[in-house]
Amino acid sequence: MNPNSGVFIGTDSGATTAKTGGVWADGTAVSTKLLQSSTNTQAGTGAVVLGWIQGVKGFLAENQLTWGQVRGVGLAIPGPYLRYGVLARSANLPPAFEGWDFRADYARALAEAAGRPVDLFVGNDGRLGGVAEARVVRGKTRASVLMLAPGSGLGCAYIGQDGLPLDGDTLAGMEAAHMPAPLHLLGVRPYPCGCGRTWGCIEAYTTISGLPHLLADRLQEHPEHELARSALPIREQVLSLRGRAQKGDPLAVGIFDFQARALGLHAAVLALALDPGFIVIGGGLMDPEATTPEFRERYLRVFREAALPCLWPTQRATMKILPASLGELSQSIGAALVALYSVKS
Numbered sequence: 001m002n003p004n005s006g007v008f009i010g011t012d013s014g015a016t017t018a019k020t021g022g023v024w025a026d027g028t029a030v031s032t033k034l035l036q037s038s039t040n041t042q043a044g045t046g047a048v049v050l051g052w053i054q055g056v057k058g059f060l061a062e063n064q065l066t067w068g069q070v071r072g073v074g075l076a077i078p079g080p081y082l083r084y085g086v087l088a089r090s091a092n093l094p095p096a097f098e099g100w101d102f103r104a105d106y107a108r109a110l111a112e113a114a115g116r117p118v119d120l121f122v123g124n125d126g127r128l129g130g131v132a133e134a135r136v137v138r139g140k141t142r143a144s145v146l147m148l149a150p151g152s153g154l155g156c157a158y159i160g161q162d163g164l165p166l167d168g169d170t171l172a173g174m175e176a177a178h179m180p181a182p183l184h185l186l187g188v189r190p191y192p193c194g195c196g197r198t199w200g201c202i203e204a205y206t207t208i209s210g211l212p213h214l215l216a217d218r219l220q221e222h223p224e225h226e227l228a229r230s231a232l233p234i235r236e237q238v239l240s241l242r243g244r245a246q247k248g249d250p251l252a253v254g255i256f257d258f259q260a261r262a263l264g265l266h267a268a269v270l271a272l273a274l275d276p277g278f279i280v281i282g283g284g285l286m287d288p289e290a291t292t293p294e295f296r297e298r299y300l301r302v303f304r305e306a307a308l309p310c311l312w313p314t315q316r317a318t319m320k321i322l323p324a325s326l327g328e329l330s331q332s333i334g335a336a337l338v339a340l341y342s343v344k345s
């Protein structure tokens, strides 16, 4: 087979939808169109695998490709894992999914659909998203990339010079969301975290997860604010903050400045260990569909102002800090890229 005609497919399986993407052998995306299907988790693991296969079939048909051209498949799926390819208990999935060897089931289904065995690689969705964003920013260089994606939680990935994510020996590497925040610099108390640690996980100061505590603290200093008298549920109150900040509400602006500063300090902590060439900021705050250019520029400016003084001089001069650019395509493209890099190496 001509290696240049081969294609690598990526399946990005979330709790409710699966997305399919693909890359050619040179790493460029086959398509920038988002193809989504339901993951049907309520119907059991067999239905989920069927959905993944249908996603691949739909992608191949859409792009006039055949199973004969598929040289490898990657699967991005949220952990935690018991071991490579096997799910541990997850809060977002039915209890029956615990212990599911999704890699074995998907490999079997792929072999059946393709009429031959297909190389399959699996990994944490956030880290595979980092693989795709890393390819964009580093281009043909071998620079390493730290990706931080604040959303409901804090996604963290480190992509090494080989283009692959740092997983660690028990697949728990780069769980940097649960490292302690520098509380004395931020002037805050340790907020609780869903992981159970009490040292003030950085996730609580940089994402939606800790916003109820942050908002409560800020409202004590600003009892005149409209939200201090709001009867809305706390979740709706915190979700209103992004819109308020973009309209110039000083309390909301201050909260996102705080989050950007906390994340900037955390990036500097991680840079001491990882020394990346690039730092990429992802998540909803950097999504051009969700926030204004002014909001994103301010966030990145505050982030840089917090991070840069804590770096070594050479890092300060050379490290690049950029917003993510692939949006919802990143994890399926990253899964396809990991298949490409793994088959080649």
Ligand SMILES: [Zn+2]
Pocket (backbone or CB within 6 Å): 177, 178, 193, 194, 195, 196, 197, 201, 203
């Ligand atoms: Zn935690």
